[in-house]
Amino acid sequence: DxxxxxxxxxxxxxxxxxxxxxxxxxxxxxxxxxxxxSLNKEHIKQIVSLMINNLSKRLDEMNIHIKVDEKAMDILADAGFDPVYGARPLQREIRRRIEDKLSEELLKGTIKKSDT
The missing domain is CATH 1.20.5 (Single alpha-helices involved in coiled-coils or other helix-helix interfaces)
Known part of the structure; x- marks a missing residue:
């Protein structure tokens, strides 16, 4: 082989x-x-999908549901990929672009439990 x-x-x-x-x-x-x-773009997209699924499960427990489309996953994969550091920056990108924004909206009250 x-x-x-x-x-x-x-x-x-x-x-x-x-x-x-x-x-x-x-x-x-x-x-x-x-x-x-080395990780390639397809590997990074798979990792994005896994991370989004984990986030979605955590949010489901709070009765908040998210849907991330393919284009958004591609944007996260592009922004979170680093040839030197691999997928490490990816978690930061998901936190910054999704989790932090959701937290802000929850605090403002624009997103409530059972929202999608």
Missing amino acids: EEKDEYEKMKENVLNELKKTFRPEFLNRIDEIIVFH
């Missing part, structure tokens, strides 16, 4: 770089090396 070969090659390259930097005593304490593949 080509993907498995690529993974093993990457793992071997990482180990070789570690050997150049760290002493054998330290390396002997490392049990395993795990190489993570």
